[in-house]
């Protein structure tokens with residue numbers, strides 16, 4: 001029987017970054033991935049945004065994780081001979097006087113000044129609905145998720161590290177000193193199974209709050225400046241007359257079905273970004289489920305009853321921004337040269353949520 005260091009379950013963006021980091025450190029591993037239709041990684045917008053949310057706050061750990069992601073994806077482009085990373089500013093159109101005031105107060109803070117530029121006066125972008133003014137978020141970027149994920153897949157397949165198919169929990173044996181699964185022995189197993197952690201017998205007790213998100217692709221004669229345009233939702237040019245618009249949030253309907261409701265919501269948001277009326281023809285729509293958590297922090301670390309069973313998951317709506325940095329961090333922890341980030345360490349949830357014997 002083949003003996004490995006790791007089994008990795010899930011080849012989303014989290015599992016891919018982790019597996020690559022482990023391989024680069026000399027580990028022997030096998031990834032099992034089912035390519036579930038509801039996985040978040042293929043649907044994602046791939047935006048790396050340092051200032052997010054209604055309250056315009058700095059994204060958690062963006063100070064370390066975003067510069068690392070830029071270097072990481074740049075190096076990966078060379079290695080995979082593919083293009084999937086671009087620095088791209090976000091043009092934030094203010095929706096109200098309050099939003100403009102909030103932004104002005106944020107931009108005055110030393111921590112935020114480097115990430116916010118403006119304000120741009122109302123009417124500075126004559127094609128857009130910028131009647132309340134606008135501003136730029138800088139140090140933002142766009143990752144072409146489909147291109148990156150197919151490059152990762154090609155790489156793992158050619159390295160003989162990827163087995164395509166569902167991971168069957170009933171076939172995992174933990175009784176020996178090495179765990180056994182489907183003809184291989186391994187020292188450890190890492191679950192990077194995205195929102196499906198809610199059905200994972202080892203980690204479903206963790207406080208996940210998955211959220212479905214939908215994105216539409218439209219054709220239009222509208223013109224936009226070369227930025228990611230944000231006004232509650234976002235709009236991005238992705239071809240000569242083609243745009244992507246997203247994203248919705250739905251915590252009730254956790255499936256990969258696209259809905260008319262989401263399509264209408266996104267079309268309306270896209271129309272509202274322009275001063276004049278434009279026609280939009282919907283040519284695509286997709287849905288995925290984000291592995292969000294109750295604390296908005298990832299769930300990293302070992303199962304409380306078996307330290308060989310690990311979780312590298314819970315990256316919520318920020319998997320592309322955070323996975324490269326946390327893959328390195330997690331490997332440093334596995335090698336015993338770093339403590340887990342206390343906010344992401346899943347052991348903080350044990351007392352409240354874990355029931356022994358699970």
Ligand SMILES: Cc1cc2nc3c(=O)[nH]c(=O)nc-3n(C[C@H](O)[C@H](O)[C@H](O)COP(=O)(O)OP(=O)(O)OC[C@H]3O[C@@H](n4cnc5c(N)ncnc54)[C@H](O)[C@@H]3O)c2cc1C
Pocket residue numbers: 009010011012013014015032033034035036037038039040041042043044045046047048165166167168192193194195196212213214215246247248287288289290291313314315316317318319320321322
């Ligand atoms: C609409 C939308 C927009 C988004 N926009 C952004 C954005 O702009 N920027 C950003 O950084 N993030 C964004 N995200 C979030 C991002 O997609 C997620 O954070 C990221 O995909 C999480 O990565 P993951 O690898 O943990 O999970 P996933 O991407 O869900 O991957 C999990 C993988 O595990 C596999 N798997 C699960 N269970 C099993 C099993 N039992 N056996 C075998 N394989 C299994 C699945 O098939 C899948 O391939 C967005 C998400 C959505 C839905």
